[in-house]
Amino acid sequence: MTDKLLPPKKKNPQLRQRVPTLPPAMRSRAALGLTAAAARGAFCLQHCDACGSVQYPPRDACSSCLSVDLAWSETAREGKLIAETRIHASPDPYYRERLPWRSGLVQLAAGPTVLCHLHGDVRRGDTVRMDLKLDKAGQGVMIALPVERTPDMADDPQLRSLTADPKHRRVLITDIRSPMTRPLIDGLLAAGAAHIFVGESESWRRGSDHEVIAGLDKVSVMQLDVSDVSSVQRLAAEIGGKTDILINTARFVRPGGVLGADTVFAREEFEINTLGLMRLAQAFGPGMASRTADGVNSAVAFVNLLSVHALSADPQYGAFSASQSAALSISQTLRAEFRSSGLRVINVYAGPTDDEWHQPLPPPKVPPKTLAKTVVTALQEGLEDAYCGDVAKDLEERWRKDAKVLERELTGGGA
Amino acid sequence: MKRQAYDGVVITAPVSVPYVRYSQETAHWWIARALKQLLDVAGIAPRELDGFSVSSFTLFPDTPVGLTQHLGLSPRWLDSVPMGGASGVVALRRAARAVQAGDVDVVACVAGDANRIDSFRQLLSSFSRFAMDASYPYGSGGPNASFALIADAYMAEYGVMREDFGRIAVAQRANALNYPDAIMKSPLTLEQYLSARPISEPFGLFDCVMPCAGAEGFLVMREDEAQRRGLAYARIASTIERHNAFPEDPVQLRGGWVMDIDELYEMADCGPDAIDVLETYDDYPVISMMQFEDLGFCAKGEGAQFVRERDLTITGDFPHNTSGGQLSAGQAGAAGGYLGLVEAIRQVTGQAGGTQVDDTKTAMVSGFGMINYDRGLCSSAAIITGAGQ
Numbered sequence: 163m164t165d166k167l168l169p170p171k172k173k174n175p176q177l178r179q180r181v182p183t184l185p186p187a188m189r190s191r192a193a194l195g196l197t198a199a200a201a202r203g204a205f206c207l208q209h210c211d212a213c214g215s216v217q218y219p220p221r222d223a224c225s226s227c228l229s230v231d232l233a234w235s236e237t238a239r240e241g242k243l244i245a246e247t248r249i250h251a252s253p254d255p256y257y258r259e260r261l262p263w264r265s266g267l268v269q270l271a272a273g274p275t276v277l278c279h280l281h282g283d284v285r286r287g288d289t290v291r292m293d294l295k296l297d298k299a300g301q302g303v304m305i306a307l308p309v310e311r312t313p314d315m316a317d318d319p320q321l322r323s324l325t326a327d328p329k330h331r332r333v334l335i336t337d338i339r340s341p342m343t344r345p346l347i348d349g350l351l352a353a354g355a356a357h358i359f360v361g362e363s364e365s366w367r368r369g370s371d372h373e374v375i376a377g378l379d380k381v382s383v384m385q386l387d388v389s390d391v392s393s394v395q396r397l398a399a400e401i402g403g404k405t406d407i408l409i410n411t412a413r414f415v416r417p418g419g420v421l422g423a424d425t426v427f428a429r430e431e432f433e434i435n436t437l438g439l440m441r442l443a444q445a446f447g448p449g450m451a452s453r454t455a456d457g458v459n460s461a462v463a464f465v466n467l468l469s470v471h472a473l474s475a476d477p478q479y480g481a482f483s484a485s486q487s488a489a490l491s492i493s494q495t496l497r498a499e500f501r502s503s504g505l506r507v508i509n510v511y512a513g514p515t516d517d518e519w520h521q522p523l524p525p526p527k528v529p530p531k532t533l534a535k536t537v538v539t540a541l542q543e544g545l546e547d548a549y550c551g552d553v554a555k556d557l558e559e560r561w562r563k564d565a566k567v568l569e570r571e572l573t574g575g576g577a
Numbered sequence: 578m579k580r581q582a583y584d585g586v587v588i589t590a591p592v593s594v595p596y597v598r599y600s601q602e603t604a605h606w607w608i609a610r611a612l613k614q615l616l617d618v619a620g621i622a623p624r625e626l627d628g629f630s631v632s633s634f635t636l637f638p639d640t641p642v643g644l645t646q647h648l649g650l651s652p653r654w655l656d657s658v659p660m661g662g663a664s665g666v667v668a669l670r671r672a673a674r675a676v677q678a679g680d681v682d683v684v685a686c687v688a689g690d691a692n693r694i695d696s697f698r699q700l701l702s703s704f705s706r707f708a709m710d711a712s713y714p715y716g717s718g719g720p721n722a723s724f725a726l727i728a729d730a731y732m733a734e735y736g737v738m739r740e741d742f743g744r745i746a747v748a749q750r751a752n753a754l755n756y757p758d759a760i761m762k763s764p765l766t767l768e769q770y771l772s773a774r775p776i777s778e779p780f781g782l783f784d785c786v787m788p789c790a791g792a793e794g795f796l797v798m799r800e801d802e803a804q805r806r807g808l809a810y811a812r813i814a815s816t817i818e819r820h821n822a823f824p825e826d827p828v829q830l831r832g833g834w835v836m837d838i839d840e841l842y843e844m845a846d847c848g849p850d851a852i853d854v855l856e857t858y859d860d861y862p863v864i865s866m867m868q869f870e871d872l873g874f875c876a877k878g879e880g881a882q883f884v885r886e887r888d889l890t891i892t893g894d895f896p897h898n899t900s901g902g903q904l905s906a907g908q909a910g911a912a913g914g915y916l917g918l919v920e921a922i923r924q925v926t927g928q929a930g931g932t933q934v935d936d937t938k939t940a941m942v943s944g945f946g947m948i949n950y951d952r953g954l955c956s957s958a959a960i961i962t963g964a965g966q
Contacts, residue, residue, distance in 0.1 A: 186702055186714045193710035219711035219950055225824070244828050245733075247718070247725035248778040253698035254717030262775075263716040267726050267951060269827040277712050277726070277951055286733060303714055 164282055167317035169330050169356065170458035180455040182503045183256040187299035192220035195234045196302030200294040201546035205239050207272065208232040218274035239292045241268040241276065243306055246286045256298070264320065268292060268306050278304035282318045295324040295544050298454070298504035300497070316542060325544035326463035326506055329354030331406035336388055336442065338362040338371060340411035341517050342467075345534035347381060353538050356459065359401055361386025361412070363393075388412045388438030398445035403453070408446055409465040409537060412438050415519040420480040428481035435485040436492065439466060443496050451503035463506045463541060466493050467533070470511040470554040473561045474568050497546075508540050513553025526552050580844055586673045587800045587810035588961060590618045591922040595758040596791035596907040599694055604635040605647055607689035607909075611792035612648065615685050619796055619806050623649050628684030628797075630656040630672055632664035632911040634700060635691045654681035661946030662858040663818070663955035664688055664914035665793075670816045670959075672797035682798065689792030690910025697788045707950035718777045720860065721785055723948050725777035728863040730828040732779060734878070737866070739779055741881035743770040745862035745897075746783045746904055748889035753901025755891065755931035760787055760907035783904070784861050791909030793919045809926040811963040814939070815844030818957045826952075832864075832945060833956030834871040842873065845960040849873045852960070853937040854924045855895070856917030858945040859902040864953070868943050872958065896934040899924060918942045918959070925963030938965040 189197070192208075199206035208217040212229035216237060223230050246266040252258050264280040268290055276292065284290050290306040297303045305321060316327055328350050335343055338360045347358055358381045362372065365385060376383045384401065387393040388410075398405075414434035416427040443464065450461035471479065472486035490509065497507045514520040516527040528551040536550035549555045560568040592614040594607060608631065616623060629652045631641040639647070641657045654675055658668045665688065672684035701719040703709055716722055731737060750765035765783060773781035796808075803810040817840060819833030834841075842848055849872070857868040866880035874895075875883040887895040900906050900920040903913045921940035923929040929937075944957040 186709070186717060188702065188709055190706050190710050219707045245726040245730035247722055247729055247780075248775070249716040249718035249722050249725075250775040250777060251721065252717040253695075253701065253719070254713075257717045263718075265715045265718070265722060265726070267730070267828055275827045275951060277715055277723070279715055286729065297714065299714075301714065 163312050164314045164318045166314045167322070167329065167458065179453065180457070182451070182455040183259070184299040184502070184504055185256045185297050186254060187301055189301055190220065192222055195220055196294060197296065197300070198302070199234060200296045200302030202548070203543055203545050205237055205292060205294050206234040207237040207274070209235045209237070216270070216272040216274055218270070218276055237272050238270070240271040241290050241292050241306065243267070243280070243284055243286050243288050243290050244269050244275070246280060260319075260323070266306060276304050278306050279320050279324075281305060281307045281315065281321050283308040283312060283315065296506070296546060297324055300501060300504070300506070326407065326508065326541045327353070328407060328538065328541050330356050331459050331462065332357045332359070332404050333407040333409060334359045334361065334401065334405045334446070336361040336386060336408070336410045337412040338375060338383060339369060340413060341515070342530035342533045343411055344371065344375065345531040346409065346411070346537060347375065347378065349534045349538040351380060353542065356380070357382070359384050359405070361388070361397065363387035388441055389433045391441055394441045394445045398449065402446050402449040405446055405450060406453075406459050406461045407463045407465065407541065408442065408450065409467070410439055410442055411467055413467065415479070415482050417479055417519060418481070419477050423481050428484075431482050431485040432488065435482075436488040439489050439492055443492070447496065447500065447505075451500055451505045454504045461505060463508050464496065464500070465508045465510060465537060465541070467537070468509050468511050470513050470549065470557045472511065473557065474565065474572055477573055506544070506546060508546055508548065510537050510540055510548045510550060511554045511558065512536075512550040513557065528553070580840070582844070583673050583677065583813035585800050586677045586797065587803050587812055588669060588673075588795055588797055588922055589803050589808040589810035590615050590794075590796040591919040591926075591928065592618065592794045593758055593919055594689070594792040596760050596789045596909050598760065598787065598789045598907075599692055600790040601693060602691060602790065604633045604689055604691045605639070605644065607691060607790060607792040608633065608644065608687050609648055611687045611689055611794040612685055615687070615794045615796055619683070619808060621683060624651055626650055626683060626685055627652050628654040628672065628675065628681035630658060630668045630684055630686040632658045632660070632668060632688035632914060633690050634910045635696065654684065660914065660955045661911060662860060662914040662953070663944035663946035663957040664911050665918035666816060666942060666944045666957035666959045667818055667955070669797060669813065669918065670818060673813055676797055676799060682802065684797045685794060686797060687792060687794040688911040688915040690790060690912060692788055692790040692910070705947070705949045708948070711950055720948050721780055722777040723951060724861045724863065725780045727829050727952065728779055728861065731830055731863055731867070734830055735881065737881040739771060740767065741884055742784060742862035742866065743767045744884045745859070745865050745889060746770050748893070749859065749898045749902045750905045751890045752899050752932060753905030756900040756906060757931065759901045759905050760789055761901065761905040780861065784863075786860055786903040786908035786913070789907040789909050791907065791912050793909070793912040793915035795915075795919055795922055809928060809963075811922050811925045811961040814847070814960040814962050815841050816957070816959040817841045819955075821954050822956065829952035830867075831877065832867055832871050832953065834868065834943065834958055838871065838873050841958055841960065847939065847960070851939050852941045853896070854899055854921065854934050854940040855897045856921045856940065856942045857898060857902075858914070858917065858943055859898055859904050860908070860913070860945070862904065864945055865898070865902075868945070872941065872943060891932055891934050899929065899932045899934060914944050914946055917944070921961055925961055925965060927963070927965055936965055938962055
């Protein structure tokens with residue numbers, strides 16, 4: 163069984179901080195299908211449309227019948243570990259500093275043999291459960307996990323390198339007033355987070371949450387206004403060096419379309435939802451990116467909470483949808499800019515949340531508790547895109563199927 | 578259809594350019610040195626050479642076409658054999674048929690590779706598309722890790738011990754001490770083999786080859802041409818070649834030889850007992866053991882028992898990898914796919930010097946190459962005969 167991961171010792175500031183290195187990142191275009199599936203936590207391989215045979219490694223033509231119609235589809239995760247090795251020598255700088263490293267061959271029930279990373283609890287002859295995860299280079303890789311979950315299995319060093327687990331890490335939640343902040347704090351602490359900083363703007367405008375949250379063990383409330391550059395920079399100067407996970411809960415929502423809406427509200431939505439994200443990334447991003455190889459509590463993830471209407475606008479929330487689309491776009495650029503560090507940008511998409519600004523909408527709406535749970539799970543699983551609730555999942559599926567059809571449905575004219 | 582014999586075609590002029598661990602020189606330089614020796618031995622001017630076959634991993638951005646201009650050749654027959662460890666036999670097969678058909682008079686077959694600091698890492702990371710996508714990102718152990726997985730499964734399946742692999746490595750080192758160009762020059766004991774630092778379990782240091790720079794070559798021509806030039810030569814009794822055999826095997830416990838071995842012996846009109854010297858492709862001892870089985874020297878799964886009972890040194894009852902193989906002579910890239918064949922020509926023509934096995938008339942050479950993803954895809958073998966010493 164996996165050894166329990168111990169909290170890190172206090173950092174010695176005189177020692178050189180380990181510089182981030184990445185595992186091999188180069189892939190063929192076909193192999194990016196693994197990355198796309200891993201990003202949302204799916205386990206997909208190519209299946210031949212003509213003969214049904216399952217392919218691996220990813221390729222451009224079926225190795226059974228030469229058809230070129232290969233579709234990425236959900237695949238059974240069962241397999242048997244038929245060979246294992248512990249690598250003690252590697253010319254690659256990333257693996258060289260993480261040796262020894264275990265890898266193995268798994269014969270999938272679906273057919274192909276997969277060369278994969280091994281969780282510490284699996285041995286040759288075992289039946290294993292395969293998972294597809296993003297590695298530090300942001301590429302989809304396979305890992306063989308034990309079929310039975312064990313209490314500390316997430317602490318396994320090879321598995322942990324593929325996730326953004328909050329255990330022993332320090333988290334900044336940017337807005338105390340978000341209804342999901344409290345359940346998020348509870349969820350992160352239950353997941354083993356070492357400390358949680360909670361941002362609060364306009365602290366003279368204190369709500370009842372302040373006293374309760376500020377009184378919690380391992381939680382500190384800090385002044386933070388994401389619409390104010392100097393406020394963001396001040397906080398980054400104070401805690402930027404110990405922010406391992408940043409979860410941006412700051413959000414400004416006003417209902418209304420485009421024609422009749424007040425641009426003052428629209429500007430505020432962009433100010434908080436879009437430029438706020440940019441300010442946080444500018445102030446905290448470089449520091450976090452420099453600390454992605456910094457041991458047990460290395461920096462791992464920058465989390466955005468987005469409306470699923472970032473993908474396709476909800477005309478009842480026109481300017482808000484636009485701010486979400488812009489935030490999504492910024493997160494994509496951040497992914498490019500954080501790529502060389504391995505810092506993960508996680509987007510958690512939700513449908514209408516169950517709060518005052520979505521009050522007249524019919525259910526299902528996402529309760530803050532559910533959204534918080536999705537965020538914690540996305541970190542533990544190491545996802546890049548997570549969809550919370552039925553509305554978000556439904557919309558994402560329709561968007562992937564045909565973005566134009568979805569647009570027409572959302573803008574009227576669908577059944 | 579019955580395969581035509583290689584009547585009238587011979588293989589001659591075995592040439593090895595001594596290996597160097599790291600070298601600033603390019604593949605072009607190494608290939609040029611081997612080619613010069615070949616042509617000098619045969620008394621052929623570069624411009625007269627009409628056939629050229631090249632195997633190399635490190636010519637980029639050049640191909641053998643670029644080499645013709647670089648080296649001042651005007652061949653009417655040009656081949657590129659990018660099959661790693663299977664290259665030697667495959668180059669021979671193709672050249673022999675072209676000579677036999679009269680498309681070409683003399684083919685110079687050369688394999689050579691450079692090895693600069695860090696070039697091995699660069700070669701591994703982009704060795705093949707499947708390696709780039711599906712093996713190198715998993716610990717980046719390179720072929721050591723991939724073959725360690727094969728060895729792990731093979732040991733579990735057939736009850737093989739590390740000592741059994743060790744016997745092969747130790748015997749080859751003993752052979753290499755008689756081969757002046759071997760990179761490894763000190764003796765190796767079984768204890769040293771077993772206690773060596775782990776590389777990728779179950780492999781330790783002495784399961785692995787030393788990447789280095791170097792070149793090997795030979796000439797293929799008509800028998801009368803060899804006689805006219807006064808060259809000692811060997812005849813080609815039979816050859817086989819196979820790619821991606823048994824794709825349904827979940828892990829490689831056998832090579833492609835299994836598909837073609839009957840034909841190899843049938844064409845040579847002999848059996849395993851007739852083989853005086855065996856040169857296998859030894860990127861790892863486990864692969865040599867697999868070849869003992871798949872080439873018919875013992876039954877499948879009995880390779881370990883076989884090496885416990887036989888003496889694999891040049892004075893033993895089963896002389897194997899007489900120049901030390903790649904494990905002790907070094908692996909100069911694609912030249913590793915030529916090493917055994919070049920040594921076999923020396924053996925059957927009585928030119929092997931310190932490694933000469935007495936009374937060698939028939940030798941078998943087997944090749945194995947290209948771990949594209951999880952297994953070696955190319956297999957080849959040849960039986961050659963000569964007048965002996």
